[in-house]
Amino acid sequence: IFTIGPAIASLDSSFVADVHLPLLGGAASAAIAANAFLSTRMTNEVDLASTAMPHVTLYLTEWMCDPQEHACKDPVNDALSGAVYDLATQICSVEVGAPYAAGQFAMLNVTLSSCLQFASDSIVNETYSLAVPNQSVPSWVDSLPEPERSEKIADVKKYGSPNVFSQFQPHVTIGWASNASAVAAAVAALSFEPVTFSAEIVALGTTGDHGTVLRGQDLARFNLSDLRGGCHYPTPTACDADNVTRGGCIWCDVVDRKPFCTTRVDARSHPPPPEPPFMCDWGDSSLRSMWTP
Secondary structure (H helix, E strand, O other), X not given: OEEEOOOXXXXXXXXXXXXXXXXXXHHHHHHHHHHHHHHOXXXXXXXXXXXXXXXXXXXXXXXXXXXXXXXXXXXXXXXXXXXXXXXXXXXXXXXXXXXXXXXXXXXXXXXXXXXXXXXXXXXXXXXXXXXXXXXOOOHHHHHOOOOHHHHHHHHHHHHOOOOOHHHOOOEEEEEEOOOHHHHHHHXXXXXXXXXXXXXXXXXXXXXXXXXXXXXXXXXXXXXXXXXXOOOXXXXXHHHHHOOOHHHOEEEEEEOOOOOEEEEHHHHHOXXXXXXXXXXXXXXXXXXXXXXXO
């Protein structure tokens, strides 16, 4: 269900990465075209055609780096691999709409649907304990009116991001220039027809300047469609009761990941402990087997 990208270079204590939905199909093409148009009207430092990936951020923060881990990203990957099971319970259609200027940024509005809010909330809840605590508040937050300013400050201190939960404001960045007036004029000249895409991919992306996610440098990618139509039950009782789907379902528990339902075929592919400790309800005893029989 996911692929792992290159290891992050060794850092003393932290790294920044963006959990996001990459735009797909026509939505990606439309965002790239809008970005190219803006580049004809202003000095655009965002290049979606070759450098950056058009995306909707679900959770962007600075993550702690444990020097005892093989790679800094590993604990985040493990937490995300559990969260995506929740996201796979629904198919989320994401609508990308009208362009707008936000200071030096040019953005496309993204409709805040219930499924998109759920996706962000689930990711944050599963992973925020791995974020660096008490992060610095971005300077732009100080200019916001109350109570928005105080709410974002509290979110930064607890979750490491001003854009989570009630403050989640999905968008697609399509441009940045130092001249805010030029940004506003370029956006005003941009015509953009709303477009939708299905949120089938969740990725952990390497970040660039101006809120970008670097193209081709994802640290992990999770395909939600691979999880649908298979063993996906919220409780061990329901999971273990299905002995038909793809050869039968089984409830399993892996260290550093919340318990989950998977197929018996997939469960047998996991290595025996201790890499990692892995237990499944095989049903042949009152105790869980530490590895597949």
